[in-house]
Amino acid sequence: MGKFNIQINKASKIMNISVEGNFSPADGKASIEAYYHSVADISIPEYTIDIDCTRLEFSAPDSLPHLGHCFELYKNGGFKKVIFRISENPILKMQLTGVARMTELTDCEIIE
Secondary structure: OOEEEEEEEOOOOEEEEEEEEOOOHHHHHHHHHHHHHHHOOOOHHHOEEEEEEEEEOOOOHHHHHHHHHHHHHHHHHOOOEEEEEOOOOHHHHHHHHHHHHHHOOOOEEEEO
Protein backbone atom coordinates (compact mmCIF):
# COMPACT_ATOMS: atom_id res chain seq x y z
CA MET A 1 0.00 0.00 0.00
CA GLY A 2 1.27 3.43 -0.92
CA LYS A 3 1.13 6.50 1.29
CA PHE A 4 1.63 10.14 0.45
CA ASN A 5 1.74 13.49 2.17
CA ILE A 6 1.54 16.91 0.51
CA GLN A 7 2.59 20.15 2.18
CA ILE A 8 2.73 23.62 0.68
CA ASN A 9 5.36 26.04 1.97
CA LYS A 10 4.07 29.37 0.71
CA ALA A 11 6.99 31.36 2.16
CA SER A 12 9.64 29.44 0.19
CA LYS A 13 7.27 28.53 -2.68
CA ILE A 14 7.95 24.81 -2.42
CA MET A 15 5.40 22.03 -2.67
CA ASN A 16 6.77 19.11 -0.64
CA ILE A 17 5.42 15.66 -1.36
CA SER A 18 6.53 12.47 0.35
CA VAL A 19 5.59 9.08 -1.05
CA GLU A 20 6.27 5.64 0.35
CA GLY A 21 5.46 2.03 -0.21
CA ASN A 22 4.10 0.51 -3.39
CA PHE A 23 1.30 2.43 -5.08
CA SER A 24 -1.72 0.59 -6.39
CA PRO A 25 -3.90 2.23 -9.05
CA ALA A 26 -6.31 3.26 -6.26
CA ASP A 27 -3.46 4.85 -4.28
CA GLY A 28 -2.38 6.69 -7.42
CA LYS A 29 -5.89 8.02 -7.99
CA ALA A 30 -6.12 9.24 -4.37
CA SER A 31 -2.77 11.01 -4.66
CA ILE A 32 -3.88 12.75 -7.88
CA GLU A 33 -7.06 13.98 -6.18
CA ALA A 34 -5.01 15.30 -3.25
CA TYR A 35 -2.65 17.00 -5.70
CA TYR A 36 -5.53 18.85 -7.39
CA HIS A 37 -6.84 19.97 -4.01
CA SER A 38 -3.37 21.17 -2.94
CA VAL A 39 -2.59 23.23 -6.05
CA ALA A 40 -5.99 24.91 -6.23
CA ASP A 41 -4.84 28.05 -4.43
CA ILE A 42 -1.22 28.47 -5.53
CA SER A 43 0.45 29.89 -8.64
CA ILE A 44 2.19 26.73 -9.83
CA PRO A 45 4.83 28.40 -12.08
CA GLU A 46 6.24 30.16 -9.02
CA TYR A 47 6.75 26.86 -7.18
CA THR A 48 9.29 24.08 -7.07
CA ILE A 49 7.88 20.64 -6.39
CA ASP A 50 10.18 18.53 -4.20
CA ILE A 51 9.16 14.87 -4.04
CA ASP A 52 10.74 12.62 -1.42
CA CYS A 53 10.77 9.12 -2.91
CA THR A 54 13.34 7.67 -0.51
CA ARG A 55 10.76 5.23 0.90
CA LEU A 56 9.02 4.55 -2.39
CA GLU A 57 9.24 1.03 -3.78
CA PHE A 58 9.43 0.44 -7.50
CA SER A 59 6.04 0.34 -9.17
CA ALA A 60 4.23 -2.66 -10.58
CA PRO A 61 3.62 -2.42 -14.33
CA ASP A 62 -0.12 -1.74 -13.84
CA SER A 63 0.72 1.33 -11.72
CA LEU A 64 3.05 2.94 -14.26
CA PRO A 65 0.22 4.68 -16.20
CA HIS A 66 -0.81 6.46 -12.97
CA LEU A 67 2.80 7.45 -12.32
CA GLY A 68 2.96 8.78 -15.87
CA HIS A 69 -0.22 10.77 -15.27
CA CYS A 70 1.38 12.37 -12.20
CA PHE A 71 4.43 13.33 -14.25
CA GLU A 72 2.17 14.86 -16.88
CA LEU A 73 0.41 16.89 -14.16
CA TYR A 74 3.77 18.23 -12.98
CA LYS A 75 4.84 19.05 -16.55
CA ASN A 76 1.55 20.62 -17.65
CA GLY A 77 1.22 22.54 -14.40
CA GLY A 78 4.41 24.37 -15.25
CA PHE A 79 6.32 24.02 -12.00
CA LYS A 80 9.51 26.05 -11.87
CA LYS A 81 11.40 22.82 -11.15
CA VAL A 82 10.58 19.20 -10.31
CA ILE A 83 12.90 17.35 -7.93
CA PHE A 84 12.74 13.65 -7.10
CA ARG A 85 14.78 12.53 -4.09
CA ILE A 86 15.55 8.81 -3.98
CA SER A 87 17.76 6.47 -2.01
CA GLU A 88 20.24 4.37 -3.95
CA ASN A 89 17.71 2.26 -5.82
CA PRO A 90 18.70 1.58 -9.44
CA ILE A 91 15.34 0.05 -10.39
CA LEU A 92 13.35 3.01 -9.05
CA LYS A 93 15.76 5.45 -10.68
CA MET A 94 15.33 3.62 -13.99
CA GLN A 95 11.53 3.74 -13.66
CA LEU A 96 11.46 7.45 -12.79
CA THR A 97 13.88 8.29 -15.60
CA GLY A 98 11.88 6.22 -18.09
CA VAL A 99 8.53 7.75 -17.12
CA ALA A 100 10.04 11.26 -17.23
CA ARG A 101 11.35 10.56 -20.75
CA MET A 102 8.04 9.02 -21.85
CA THR A 103 6.03 12.03 -20.60
CA GLU A 104 8.65 14.53 -21.80
CA LEU A 105 9.13 15.94 -18.32
CA THR A 106 12.49 17.49 -19.09
CA ASP A 107 12.75 20.02 -16.26
CA CYS A 108 13.25 17.46 -13.52
CA GLU A 109 16.16 16.36 -11.40
CA ILE A 110 16.66 13.01 -9.67
CA ILE A 111 18.83 13.34 -6.56
CA GLU A 112 20.24 10.28 -4.81
